[in-house]
Amino acid sequence: MTSRIYSADELEVCEEVGRGGFGVVYRGLIKTTNEEVAIKQIDLENDQTDLFEINKEISIISECRLPQITKYLGCFVKNYKLWVIMEFVNGGSLFEILQPGPVTDEKTISIIAKEILLALDYLHNQGKIHRDLKSQNILLGSKGEIKLTDFGVSTQLSSNFSRRNTTVGTPYWMAPEVILNDNGGHNSKADIWSLGCCLYELFNGKPPLQNQYPPMKALRYISKCTKDDDFVTIIKLNELEISSNFKDFLIECFRVDTRKRLSANKLLKHKFITKNSVDSNEQSKLIKTLITNKHLWDQENHVLKSQKFYLPTEMVQNQQKWNLDEKEEENTIKFDISTMNEYPSPKSTTRESSISPETTLTEKTPKKKTKKINYQTLQQHDSKQKNLSKTLKPELSKIVNKVFHKLDTKSSLSTEQYDLLVSLNQNFLDLLTFSNTTGNDNSTSKLIICQYLKYFMKELNKNDNDSRLLLKKLILPSEMKNTDTIKIKSKEMGPFDEIENSLFETWIDEMKHLKG
Structure with missing residues (x-):
């Protein structure tokens, strides 16, 4: 390499x-x-x-x-x-390998556990923590390799600062001390808890608690674990049909007291690892079997990954080439985007009608009388709108990304659906622009995406034919009444609702101030 x-x-x-x-x-x-x-x-x-x-x-x-x-x-x-x-590791992630179903062969699970432990032992000895160990970050190679990747939230521990005090990770794989983020912080033992969750996921198809609770509720249950057997009891580990060695290995990973939780080095000597030791050829064969099973499952279920190829931007290269060319080529139009103006010149303020193939260029179309436009005022108005959009965009991005991840977590999306949602996310952000509507000579600005949703909801509630009623049932939450204006059932406002309402009103006032 x-x-x-x-x-x-x-x-x-x-x-x-x-x-x-x-x-x-x-x-x-x-x-x-x-x-x-x-x-x-x-x-x-x-x-x-x-x-x-x-x-x-x-x-x-x-x-x-x-x-x-x-x-x-x-x-x-x-x-x-x-x-x-x-x-590049070409066999896919552990998460993808599990799509056909759980891995019930304990020897295969032990091999994967050993390779991850070797990676963790290496990292921890260097004073590093991964902090986001999960099935998506464990890759399998077609030659039988198992590799740890994605160190986006990893951290380096120094001799003077041996613990981290930030809450990071993915809910179902997070250790109690990471969730609580107490004054003691957390150390490399957090990765061991996450490893236990990955192995549990291998055997069950899902990480602990994912089948029972949504992420935030699962976090509350994990954070309430105070004794070593609390988490083991919650996930009903003793009811799993696994060997005593595998069960004991998971218990060691799920010890709430980090002082009692074994290190990666000690877990490498556990019977679950040593008794299932194999040579490189057998390891390669077992891992290849997992990858092959996934490919067969894809074929049987007609899972076709959309091939999106990289398209480099050649505009800058072309502009440089045009600037260097001394001789002008005949019949060539040279287009430089840097020469474009943001607004049309006053001479061309009217919108020209499209010309059909039958219409000749010599034919004249009657010109419509148009109002004179103050382009300086228009530019200032547009500049304010752009500044406001820039202020709002990060907040909308957070909302849209949370919605996306919630839908991805709770739904079994195909690759095509996933790609379409990614595109929808981007369109939401791109439509955080203003449309000008004029009424009684007063120009007002509305967010295009909000206007779209508003008109959509109005149209949805117009008719009551069978198809429309079915759409309403699938789209509208049960607490929304079928009236001309959709109202949410009233309920008593709690303390958190009041705080949220107050914050929202403050935010609106700030936005009005920025717009003004």
Whole structure:
């Protein structure tokens, strides 16, 4: 494997293989060797991009040298995007492997546990914590490799500051001390709890409590665990039809007292690991079986992953080329986007009608009388709207992302549905712009997306035919009455509702002030 990649010129970017809040991941090829790599592209112009966290992740993964951790191959900036190049692991994640069903073979589970423990032992010895260990961050290779990836919320522990005091991770895999985030903070033992959740997930198909409770409720149950057997009792571990060694291994992972919870090094010596030890050939065979089963399941269920290929932006290159060209080519139109004005000149304020193929260019169409427009006032008005949109966009982005993750967690989405939702998310954010409506000579501004939803709800409530009633039933919550204006059933306002209402009113006042 090539030790370092320095520029995009060394790579051929292929199809998209993953997408998240950080950006997009593509499969790529190193041109000189034809070896596969993973290319994570992070948009540096995105308001949600945290450069500090990105820099921290890169500094951690660049120091890791272990077969059980995905290899870092370099990073660089191109066209306002940070490209992070990693080793490509082609078998998919543990989460994807579980889609056909749970893994009931304890030998296979033990092999996966051992490889993860080797990675954790290496990290913990270097004073690092992963902090977001879950099935999506464990990758399987077609040669039988198992690798830990995605160190987006990892942290480096120093000798003077051996604990972290920030609550991060994914709900169902989080340890009690991480959720409580008490004064003692948490250390590397938090990763051991998450490992136990991953192994439980392997055998059951879902992490602990996911089948019983939504994320926030699960967090409350986990945080209430004070004794070592509390969590074991909640998840009914003793009722699982597993060997005594596997059960004891999970109990060691799920000890609430972190002082009693075994380290990665000690768990590597547990009977569940040592008694299921296999050579590299058998390990490769067992892991390949999991990957093959997933491929067969995809074929049987007609799961077709949409192939989204990377399209580089050539506009900048073309403009540079045009500037360097001394000879002008005949019959060529040179288009430079930098010469475009944001607003049309006053000479062309009227909207021209479209010309049909039958209409000749010499035909004249009657011109409509139009009002004179003050372009300076229009620019100032539009500038205010843009500033307001910029203020509101981060908040809308949070809402839309939460809705997306909630739907993704609670629903079994196909790849096509997932891609469409990602596109819908982006459209929501793009439509945080204003439309001008004029009435009684007073120009008012409305958010396009809000206007769309308003008209949609009005249209939904207009007719009462069978199809419309069915749509209402599927769309409207049960507490919404079928009236001309949709009203929510009244209820007594509690203390939290009052606080929320007060905060909302304050926010509206601030928005009005900004707009004014």
